[in-house]
Amino acid sequence: MNITPLVWIITILVTIAFFVYEFFAHVRKPHEPTVGESARWSAFYIGLALLFGVGIGMVSGWEFGGEYFAGYLTEKALSIDNLFVFLIVMAGFAVPKIYQQKVLMIGIVIALIMRGAFIAVGATLIENFSWIFYLFGALLLVLAYRQAFVSGDHNPADGRFMRFVRRILPVSDEYDGDRLTVVKAGRRFVTPMFLVIIAIGFVDLIFAVDSIPAIYGLTEEAYIVFTANAFALMGLRQLYFLIGGLLERLVYLAQGLAVILAFIGVKLVLHAMHVNELPFINGGEPMLWAPEIPIWFSLVFIGATIAVATVASLAKTRRDDRRAALDSSSAGTPADTTPRTDKEPS
Numbered sequence: 307m308n309i310t311p312l313v314w315i316i317t318i319l320v321t322i323a324f325f326v327y328e329f330f331a332h333v334r335k336p337h338e339p340t341v342g343e344s345a346r347w348s349a350f351y352i353g354l355a356l357l358f359g360v361g362i363g364m365v366s367g368w369e370f371g372g373e374y375f376a377g378y379l380t381e382k383a384l385s386i387d388n389l390f391v392f393l394i395v396m397a398g399f400a401v402p403k404i405y406q407q408k409v410l411m412i413g414i415v416i417a418l419i420m421r422g423a424f425i426a427v428g429a430t431l432i433e434n435f436s437w438i439f440y441l442f443g444a445l446l447l448v449l450a451y452r453q454a455f456v457s458g459d460h461n462p463a464d465g466r467f468m469r470f471v472r473r474i475l476p477v478s479d480e481y482d483g484d485r486l487t488v489v490k491a492g493r494r495f496v497t498p499m500f501l502v503i504i505a506i507g508f509v510d511l512i513f514a515v516d517s518i519p520a521i522y523g524l525t526e527e528a529y530i531v532f533t534a535n536a537f538a539l540m541g542l543r544q545l546y547f548l549i550g551g552l553l554e555r556l557v558y559l560a561q562g563l564a565v566i567l568a569f570i571g572v573k574l575v576l577h578a579m580h581v582n583e584l585p586f587i588n589g590g591e592p593m594l595w596a597p598e599i600p601i602w603f604s605l606v607f608i609g610a611t612i613a614v615a616t617v618a619s620l621a622k623t624r625r626d627d628r629r630a631a632l633d634s635s636s637a638g639t640p641a642d643t644t645p646r647t648d649k650e651p652s
Contacts, residue, residue, distance in 0.1 A: 307366050309529040317529070321536045333411045335482060336404040344548035358537060362530070372535055372601040373525035379608050380520055380566060381538035387563055388417070388513045389546050390553050393505060398464060399502045403486045409499070410543040420510050421535045423517040429528040441579035442519040446571030454564035459622035467503055477501060489584060516567070523577075524604055538580035545634070555623040562615025566608055568611050573599045640644025 311482060332339070333349075355378055363371025396406055431438045478495040482488045486500040521531050579596035582588055 308371055309527075315527070317533065320538075321418075324540060325411075325418075329411060331542075332409045336408065338403045339407065339544065339547045341548065342480065344544040347543050347544040348548050351537070351544070355537035355540070357359065358533065362533075369601060370420070370525075370527065370530060371529065373606050374530045376524045376601060376605040376608055377521040377530055377534035378537055378603070379612065380524065380570070381517060381534050383559075383566065383608075383612050384513065384517050384520065384525050385470050385542055385561055386545070386549075386553070386556075387536045387559055388509070389542065390515075390556075390559070391509050392546065393553055395505050395509065399498050399505070401499070401502055404480065404482070406546075407543060408484050409502050409578060410507060410546055412503055413510060414539050414542050416507045417510040417513065417537060418539050420514045421517060421539075422513050422532065425528055425531050425535070428518050428522050433520065434527055436581045437578065439581070440573045440584075442522060443571045443574030443578060445515075446523065446574065450564045450568035450571060453560050453567060453619055467508055468501065471501065471504055475500075519574075520567055520570050523574040524601070544624045556616065556619045557622055558619040559617045562611050565611050565615075568606075569611075570609055573604065 332343075359371055359374045359378065362374050392410065396409060401409055475495065476495045477500075478488050478490065478497050480497075481499060482497050482501055485497055486503070487494055487496050489495075517535065518531070521534060525531060576596045577598060579587075579593040582592050582597055583590055
């Protein structure tokens with residue numbers, strides 16, 4: 307792709323404009339979005355992302371269009387996993403629902419800034435060191451293992467990092483609206499809202515480590531990497547309120563993401579072998595016999611994995627609910643059919 311500096315500047319400015327509009331139109335006044343509002347804006351941003359991908363395909367070729375769609379799907383899936391951790395953080399800090407929009411908005415902006423920095427670093431490394439694909443591939447395989455088998459039940463709001471933050475900062479006991487600091491008895495304290503923002507930023511940093519190597523395994527075009535990330539993050543705030551209850555039902559999301567990360571990790575290692583320059587591997591010669599996985603296969607594989615993980619998750623939770631209802635009725639206790647309204651993690 308031949309992306310001029312002007313196109314980059316326009317893309318970045320338009321992205322910033324969307325987030326500024328989001329803040330002043332929806333987030334500035336604290337409120338809990340309705341399902342209708344969340345659904346309309348989620349559909350708008352997803353539709354916009356799909357139209358942009360079609361535009362890339364028509365202007366730059368469908369090879370690049372396929373890379374964008376594969377990257378967008380992967381980043382959207384990782385972003386939904388990110389949402390689940392946001393949910394745990396906000397439940398851990400007991401963030402009032404009317405202020406959750408602001409927390410999400412700040413978290414998403416931090417995520418975009420961090421991913422932007424990682425994209426720039428990744429592009430520089432790829433351009434100068436072909437062996438970085440070995441490193442990215444190995445990293446994704448490790449992350450895939452952790453995603454699939456390492457328990458993530460700990461509460462980020464009470465982790466070692468947040469305990470350290472609490473030791474060095476004076477923290478007030480209560481929220482004061484959506485303010486980040488408050489003065490009491492002539493002394494300034496940070497509010498729990500400030501701690502939530504720090505925790506969200508720390509989570510974003512961890513997810514950026516997953517996200518950027520994963521999408522660079524699908525495309526080497528920094529412009530596609532950036533736009534796929536930006537569109538995956540746009541509308542994420544509305545999606546949180548739209549599928550907040552559904553997040554807890556996606557019990558196989560972690561395993562699905564592990565499969566995707568492992569697949570991209572293998573793809574990166576094969577590509578590294580194909581362009582090998584390391585002198586201690588095959589005498590510094592490329593291993594041309596190593597297959598290059600085509601982008602159409604990556605797109606189909608990623609889409610199918612997300613679909614299977616979602617269907618399997620919903621089927622399992624439906625069976626579990628039915629079994630719980632049967633157990634409850636056989637014990638003579640009516641099943642609780644009241645829908646959950648607070649989004650506390652299971």
